[in-house]
Amino acid sequence: MSELPIAPIERILRNAGAPRVSTEGAEALKKLMEEFANEIAVKAVKMAKHAGRRTIRADDIMMAKEQ
Amino acid sequence: MSELPIAPIERILRNAGAPRVSTEGAEALKKLMEEFANEIAVKAVKMAKHAGRRTIRADDIMMAKEQ
Numbered sequence: 001m002s003e004l005p006i007a008p009i010e011r012i013l014r015n016a017g018a019p020r021v022s023t024e025g026a027e028a029l030k031k032l033m034e035e036f037a038n039e040i041a042v043k044a045v046k047m048a049k050h051a052g053r054r055t056i057r058a059d060d061i062m063m064a065k066e067q
Numbered sequence: 068m069s070e071l072p073i074a075p076i077e078r079i080l081r082n083a084g085a086p087r088v089s090t091e092g093a094e095a096l097k098k099l100m101e102e103f104a105n106e107i108a109v110k111a112v113k114m115a116k117h118a119g120r121r122t123i124r125a126d127d128i129m130m131a132k133e134q
Contacts, residue, residue, distance in 0.1 A: 003075035003082075009104065011070050013123055016108035018115070020122040025111070028125035029104060032132055036103050037076065037096060041083035044092070048085070055087040056080055058095035065099055 004030050040064045071097050107131045 009030050013021045041056075043064035048056050076097050080088045108123075110131035115123050 003078050005072065005075070008070035008072070012101070012104045013108045013111070015070075016105060017112045018108070018123045022122050022124045024125040025123040025128055028128040029107060029111075032107065032128065033100050033104050034079065037079045037100050038083060040096060040099065041080045041085070044080070044096075045084045055089050056085045056092040057089045058091040061092055061095040061099065 002030075002034065004034060006030060009033070043067050069097075069101065071101060073097060076100070110134050 006026050010021050010026045013026065013029065040061060041064075044056050044060040047060040047063050048054070051060075073093050077088050077093045080093065080096065107128060108131075111123050111127040114127040114130050115121070118127070120127075
């Protein structure tokens with residue numbers, strides 16, 4: 001599971017006020033973001049299935065976030 | 068703050084077992100991921116500053132995650 005590109009993650013860090021970002025620092029944030037997204041995604045798939053749908057919608061994501 | 072591309076986020080959802088993903092669903096997850104990343108980034112910048120560094124390292128990210 002390594003889906004996200006690193007450049008936008010470096011930008012998020014710079015936008016937060018980071019003067020410099022190490023490669024390992026950006027990679028660490030990327031990993032946390034992917035874990036976070038995967039947890040929500042797995043729950044959202046269950047939510048859609050529970051509602052009898054095959055399409056993941058925004059409300060599945062929001063409900064997954066709350067669990 | 069809209070940094071992440073949508074395609075890898077759709078892949079994360081499909082990898083989690085989603086047969087189909089609505090545009091709004093992928094956008095909702097993207098927004099949550101950016102908020103999550105931004106919160107950690109802001110804290111990590113403070114951690115590095117507190118340690119007298121200008122470079123954000125992986126340990127700043129991990130400590131920020133724990134707060």
